[in-house]
Amino acid sequence: MPPQQPLLRLPEEWAIWEDVPDAAIRWRLQLRGKEGLTEDERRASEVWRKDVRNVRIASFALCPPPHNPPQSSELLLRRAQLVLAWTLHFYIHISPNFRPKIPAGPLAFPLLPITLLYDWGFSSLPDRHGNPTLPTISKLDANTLLIGTR
Structure with missing residues (x-):
């Protein structure tokens, strides 16, 4: 476990990211494999998925507020x-x-650069005294190259 307790929410300027999963929970959206999924449940899932694709959300994700980017704190990241x-996972599993x-x-x-911050490694030989060298x-390197780039 990390040494600090996780944040319960992102700061207000990032509230739109918190609003999306909040809506899924509030609407009690169901996974597509649920037996007996009703038409109302299917419609609610599509409305939520449409909200995720909404231009307002997309614009925000690509142009986050400059005064408090998530990179400013490991807790925010x-x-x-x-x-x-969570949003990505749910988006996929309620899809028809x-x-x-x-x-x-x-x-x-927005997920790619955040994920890459936790997906790195480096290879180097120890220094002449056998001590590990610091990364430069x-x-x-990224450990997991899912999109074929360095």
């Missing part, structure tokens, strides 16, 4: 990663088809 990953297209602006673009920019 952890909360942002949790909220975006089994291969939904992930919306780039509201989910994929030229020696850093």
Whole structure:
């Protein structure tokens, strides 16, 4: 467990990211595999998914408030990663088809740099005394390259 208690919510300027999963919980959205899924439940899921794709949310995700970006704190990064990953997971599993297209602006673009902050490594030989060397920019690599880039 991290040494600090996780944030319960992102700051107000990031509230739109918190509003999306809050709505899914409030509406009691159901997974697509639920037996006996009603038409109302299907409609509510599509309304929520449409809200996720909404231009207002996409614009916010691509242009976050400059005065408090999530990179300013590890606690903010952890909360942002949790909220975006939860939203992505739910977006996929309430989709009526089994291969939904992930919306780039509201989910994929903001999640990628946050995830990469926790997905790095470097390889280097120990120094002449056998001590590990510190990472440098030229020696850093992403561990998981899902999109085929360095």
